[in-house]
Amino acid sequence: MSEFKPIRLVLEDGTVFKGKSFGYHKAVAGEVVFNTAMTGYPESLTDPSYEGQILVSTYPLVGNYGVPKDDKEDGIPKFFESDRIHVSGFVISDYSIDFSHWNAQSSLGEWLKKNKVPGIFGIDTRALTKILREKGTMLGKIETDEEQIDFYDPNKDNLVAKVSTKEKVTYGNGKHKVVLVDTGGKYNIIRCLLKRDTTITMVPWDYDFNNDDFDGIMLANGPGDPQMCEATIGNIRKALKGNKPIFGICLGNQLLGTAAGGSTHKLKYGHRAHNHPVIKVGTGTCYITSQNHGFVLDTDSLSSDWEPLFVNINDETNEGIRHKTKPFFSTQFHPEASSGPTDTEFLFDDFVDLIKKSKGEK
Numbered sequence: 001m002s003e004f005k006p007i008r009l010v011l012e013d014g015t016v017f018k019g020k021s022f023g024y025h026k027a028v029a030g031e032v033v034f035n036t037a038m039t040g041y042p043e044s045l046t047d048p049s050y051e052g053q054i055l056v057s058t059y060p061l062v063g064n065y066g067v068p069k070d071d072k073e074d075g076i077p078k079f080f081e082s083d084r085i086h087v088s089g090f091v092i093s094d095y096s097i098d099f100s101h102w103n104a105q106s107s108l109g110e111w112l113k114k115n116k117v118p119g120i121f122g123i124d125t126r127a128l129t130k131i132l133r134e135k136g137t138m139l140g141k142i143e144t145d146e147e148q149i150d151f152y153d154p155n156k157d158n159l160v161a162k163v164s165t166k167e168k169v170t171y172g173n174g175k176h177k178v179v180l181v182d183t184g185g186k187y188n189i190i191r192c193l194l195k196r197d198t199t200i201t202m203v204p205w206d207y208d209f210n211n212d213d214f215d216g217i218m219l220a221n222g223p224g225d226p227q228m229c230e231a232t233i234g235n236i237r238k239a240l241k242g243n244k245p246i247f248g249i250c251l252g253n254q255l256l257g258t259a260a261g262g263s264t265h266k267l268k269y270g271h272r273a274h275n276h277p278v279i280k281v282g283t284g285t286c287y288i289t290s291q292n293h294g295f296v297l298d299t300d301s302l303s304s305d306w307e308p309l310f311v312n313i314n315d316e317t318n319e320g321i322r323h324k325t326k327p328f329f330s331t332q333f334h335p336e337a338s339s340g341p342t343d344t345e346f347l348f349d350d351f352v353d354l355i356k357k358s359k360g361e362k
């Protein structure tokens with residue numbers, strides 16, 4: 001193992017975890033968060049919602065299925081959630097150098113190196129996660145013997161502006177015209193919409209789409225504190241005066257709720273997992289959902305025009321809202337859920353049904 005240089009994770013509270021470097025050997029600082037999913041590191045690492053964060057995998061064995069090829073379909077990568085790695089660093093317990101999978105092209109370490117992102121293994125991720133659960137998400141930095149840096153709080157920056165598309169991009173050639181507000185959205189949102197006869201116009205986070213020609217509005221996920229997205233919130237507020245269907249996901253739920261007059265706050269250590277149980281309000285139906293968020297909408301802060309749509313069974317936090325009379329709804333979890341579980345993908349059908357209804361087709 002002498003080929004791996006020493007590298008360490010330093011937490012804001014002074015705790016130091018010594019490990020070995022298997023990615024790009026450099027120092028980075030950010031917010032340290034953990035995800036309990038057992039698979040899906042190519043998807044998680046390319047999820048723009050992780051911008052500015054150092055990701056810890058609680059699942060101990062990582063890298064064994066390598067990293068997929070960068071094949072494209074419909075103008076976007078088939079197996080990744082954006083065009084680059086967004087995590088600032090990746091912290092794991094046991095790195096599997098050997099990998100094997102039908103679509104694997106490179107090792108996880110090679111991919112991290114290519115993207116200039118540090119990886120650190122040999123960490124007691126159980127002990128680390130216990131600290132984050134007890135004390136809450138905290139700032140941290142990965143340091144090398146050669147390079148030491150200061151802590152950095154990504155939530156003070158407008159991360160959405162950093163990751164959003166800079167220009168309008170069109171995908172597909174379907175019947176229903178959807179404007180996708182790109183606050184840092186995952187490509188699987190595009191894939192799920194394209195499967196349902198849509199043409200997507202993806203627009204920058206601060207673009208006022210209200211005078212454009214479209215049938216429905218998709219509000220994407222994205223990084224950082226939702227209150228940083230003032231321009232998006234203003235544009236959504238205008239859209240709420242109309243009747244075009246709106247579907248929001250994750251940051252989209254927080255922005256829709258804020259535009260509707262609600263407030264948000266930061267959770268102690270967030271929801272990052274493949275197995276968050278949510279119940280659909282007014283039914284006995286529970287869904288297992290994929291999640292990646294640190295902030296949450298305060299359901300009680302919404303006006304009487306709105307109602308909760310889903311609630312998290314673990315901690316009773318908001319998991320979605322809907323307007324009582326207009327075709328506006330959103331979820332805090334990820335119905336596009338790449339990588340899985342796909343239990344709530346039917347919500348894309350619900351969105352397209354609302355579009356059809358609003359056009360008088362149903």
Ligand SMILES: NC(=O)CC[C@H](N)C(=O)O
Nearest residue numbers: 221222224250251294295
């Ligand atoms: N995945 C997301 O859209 C995350 C939303 C927001 N950045 C949060 O952490 O709560």
